[in-house]
Amino acid sequence: MTKALTIVIVDEDRDRATAIADALRDACDCDVFAISNSSNLARKIAAHSPDIVLIDLDNPTRDMMEELTLASGPLERPVAMFVSGAAGGLAQAAIEAGVSAYVVDGLTPGRIKPVMDTAIARFTMIRQMRSELAETRLALEERKVIDRAKGLLMKAKGLDEGAAYALLRKTAMDQGRRVADVAEALVTASGLLG
Amino acid sequence: MKTVRIPVAYMPLVDAAPLVIAQEMGFAEAEGISLDLIAAPSWSSVRDMLAFGRVDAAHILSPLPVAMAMGLGGVATALSAVSVLSVNGNVIGVGRPLEDRLRTIGYGFDFADPVRAAEALTQVRRGPIVFGVPFPFSMHVELLRYWSRASALGPDGIVIRTVPPPLMATALAAGEVDAFCVGEPWGSVAVEQGAGALLLPGTSIWNFAPEKVLAVRTHWAETEPDLLGRLMRAVWKAGRWLANPETHATASDLLSRKAFLDVPSELIDRALSGHLTVTGRGEQRHVERFIEFHAGAASFPWRSQAKWIAEQLLKSHGKCAPCDLDEIAKVFRSDLHRRHLGSIGYDMPGASEKVEGAIRHAMPVASAGGGLTLLPNEFFDGHIFDPAHR
Numbered sequence: 164m165t166k167a168l169t170i171v172i173v174d175e176d177r178d179r180a181t182a183i184a185d186a187l188r189d190a191c192d193c194d195v196f197a198i199s200n201s202s203n204l205a206r207k208i209a210a211h212s213p214d215i216v217l218i219d220l221d222n223p224t225r226d227m228m229e230e231l232t233l234a235s236g237p238l239e240r241p242v243a244m245f246v247s248g249a250a251g252g253l254a255q256a257a258i259e260a261g262v263s264a265y266v267v268d269g270l271t272p273g274r275i276k277p278v279m280d281t282a283i284a285r286f287t288m289i290r291q292m293r294s295e296l297a298e299t300r301l302a303l304e305e306r307k308v309i310d311r312a313k314g315l316l317m318k319a320k321g322l323d324e325g326a327a328y329a330l331l332r333k334t335a336m337d338q339g340r341r342v343a344d345v346a347e348a349l350v351t352a353s354g355l356l357g
Numbered sequence: 358m359k360t361v362r363i364p365v366a367y368m369p370l371v372d373a374a375p376l377v378i379a380q381e382m383g384f385a386e387a388e389g390i391s392l393d394l395i396a397a398p399s400w401s402s403v404r405d406m407l408a409f410g411r412v413d414a415a416h417i418l419s420p421l422p423v424a425m426a427m428g429l430g431g432v433a434t435a436l437s438a439v440s441v442l443s444v445n446g447n448v449i450g451v452g453r454p455l456e457d458r459l460r461t462i463g464y465g466f467d468f469a470d471p472v473r474a475a476e477a478l479t480q481v482r483r484g485p486i487v488f489g490v491p492f493p494f495s496m497h498v499e500l501l502r503y504w505s506r507a508s509a510l511g512p513d514g515i516v517i518r519t520v521p522p523p524l525m526a527t528a529l530a531a532g533e534v535d536a537f538c539v540g541e542p543w544g545s546v547a548v549e550q551g552a553g554a555l556l557l558p559g560t561s562i563w564n565f566a567p568e569k570v571l572a573v574r575t576h577w578a579e580t581e582p583d584l585l586g587r588l589m590r591a592v593w594k595a596g597r598w599l600a601n602p603e604t605h606a607t608a609s610d611l612l613s614r615k616a617f618l619d620v621p622s623e624l625i626d627r628a629l630s631g632h633l634t635v636t637g638r639g640e641q642r643h644v645e646r647f648i649e650f651h652a653g654a655a656s657f658p659w660r661s662q663a664k665w666i667a668e669q670l671l672k673s674h675g676k677c678a679p680c681d682l683d684e685i686a687k688v689f690r691s692d693l694h695r696r697h698l699g700s701i702g703y704d705m706p707g708a709s710e711k712v713e714g715a716i717r718h719a720m721p722v723a724s725a726g727g728g729l730t731l732l733p734n735e736f737f738d739g740h741i742f743d744p745a746h747r
Contacts, residue, residue, distance in 0.1 A: 201524065202531060223521045225399040229493050230519050232430050233674070258409045263401070 168193040170278060171211050173218040173228070175199055183217070183285045190281040205230045215275065216265040217282050220258065231265055260286040305343035312346035315353050360386070363588055364393040366406045367416035369618045371541040371628045372443040372569045374608055375650055376416055379595035381611050387594075388587035396617070399521060400492040408434035413577050414588055416442060419567040422688045423666045424494040427677035437578045437690045438570035438663070439697075440589055442596070444655045446568050446628065446648035447497055447559030448544035449474075449488075449504075451536045452529035455481065456554040456636070466554060468635050468642035471561045471737045475508030478556075485513065489520035489534035497538040499669045500562045507738040526552040540568070541628035541648070542620050548634055549624065555635040558644045563714070565653075565734035567662045570689075578693060586697035593656055593698055600651035605629040646732065653719070653732030654706055656698075658689035661710040661744040668742075686744075704729045713742040 170193050174180040180197035187195050196211050198204070201224040208216055208231065218225055257264060260283040266275055309331065316327035331349075335342045367373040379385045380392040395412060397403040400421070407415040422436040451459065458481040459466075467473070478486060490497040498517055505515045520528045522543035528534045529552050536556070537547070547553050559566060571592055578585050598604055605626060613622035627633050631647035634640070649655045663686040671677055679685065691709035699705055704726035716734040723729075736742075 202528070202533060205519075220402055220405070221398050223398040223523060225401045226492050226521050227519045229401055229430065233493055255409055258405055258411065263405065 169213045171213040172197045220261045262286040309346045312349045364412040365414045366403045366412040375595040379591040384591040384594040388591045418495040420494045435575040437575045440571040441567045442569040444649040449557040450555045452553040475510045479509040487516045489537040545624045596650035660686040663689035664744045
């Protein structure tokens with residue numbers, strides 16, 4: 164039997180790190196550690212002597228990880244970013260999911276794959292949930308702005324609500340813009356004019 | 358003509374200006390392209406987006422494609438540096454404790470003399486000085502190493518550690534680093550935040566250091582020569598526009614927008630004009646050609662620049678695969694530069710290599726149009742790098 168893999172997850176978001184760690188523990192024979200604080204990152208990672216390091220692609224502290232790929236870096240074993248060769252397709256999928264992985268030299272693709280598959284699936288799922296949440300928030304915000312713009316038009320031009328919305332929509336269509344953008348311009352302009 | 362969108366990754370820095378200006382001032386549109394500018398959170402991310410095809414072009418550190426061609430770092434996709442986006446533009450600074458100690462020995466923060474600065478640092482240091490830099494493969498690292506090797510600091514007198522510039526102030530406060538070398542606006546931001554003082558401009562170590570390049574995948578350059586030409590022309594024209602001092606106010610305003618750098622335009626103007634505030638006491642210094650986008654064929658990717666970088670990387674990493682410096686230097690695509698920019702009135706140098714560090718005063722040189730003047734190109738220690746006699 165092979166030795167359990169040691170995986171370190173670097174993520175400022177503790178919830179996500181926990182979710183991914185749990186999923187990984189179910190999927191493979193591995194010890195998983197999460198690091199959320201970025202100070203002295205490279206040495207904190209090195210302390211665990213990991214086989215694989217996973218980090219959110221959008222994490223600005225990622226450049227600190229590059230030190231791990233250097234011969235003079237803090238890890239005893241060289242680390243490569245997870246790319247090239249048989250793993251090429253997986254690397255692409257990882258980038259699209261927003262996760263990057265650093266893998267210690269000499270690890271066989273067969274051992275990396277289940278870890279990456281799980282990580283990619285989790286990252287994709289969490290990313291989707293977040294973008295849906297962001298879209299919902301945006302829609303709510305836009306709704307508020309449109310309501311305010313309608314109110315301004317109703318007051319300034321003596322229109323009823325339906326006519327105010329129709330005017331906004333017509334202006335948007337004429338100018339090839341979104342109703343929300345026209346509404347926002349109106350609200351901003353009216354704010355400026357006091 | 359149908360406008361073609363080209364996704365381009367960049368780091369939000371003053372030297373990303375040619376890309377932002379190309380898009381915002383209509384140079385891209387005039388070429389029938391539209392730059393979809395994607396601000397990246399880290400250099401690794403810029404590199405990966407380019408290497409794995411998420412974007413087709415990127416603003417990257419000049420040593421990065423050279424390092425990749427040498428098999429250093431994690432990613433091996435073949436990249437082509439088709440133009441130099443900017444020459445110079447970095448600053449070296451110290452955190453508060455070092456600043457205070459330098460003041461007690463009467464150091465004047467002249468922001469000019471690297472020999473004197475190294476001696477002063479050597480006098481006050483209590484061990485190797487830890488410098489934070491944005492990325493392991495960067496001109497920041499190479500300038501620091503060069504400076505330490507050829508000055509009182511000594512090669513073992515400094516330790517270089519990667520710290521993303523937005524976290525530099527925190528790292529200084531926590532004592533994880535003592536000093537830093539960063540690109541603008543981060544030096545000025547550090548001064549504004551009271552995190553430290555600026556010691557030297559990058560130009561004081563090498564006054565014609567290629568800082569960022571416009572890079573594409575070599576494969577993309579081969580399959581999309583027409584788009585590449587349009588992109589290169591738009592960016593080159595943006596650099597020429599930026600060379601006019603009268604554009605600096607507009608450029609600073611544009612760059613300061615939330616979508617780009619999101620810092621006050623006054624901070625950006627410091628770098629563009631070369632008028633920097635170097636300490637929290639408001640002491641100001643002026644630097645000639647603090648950053649250069651155009652003059653002296655600044656955009657030309659000299660093979661000799663790539664060779665200089667490769668040789669420095671070899672010195673510090675002690676390995677490479679492959680190791681043929683002539684081959685490695687070909688990632689700086691002077692050939693593509695000639696092919697795509699020769700037709701638009703850009704007076705191209707006759708050679709693709711030059712002796713680096715050998716121009717004391719601006720000097721006319723052989724060029725296609727006969728009117729090219731190269732700018733001063735000197736290392737602070739007077740060293741001359743001849744790519745033909747290494």
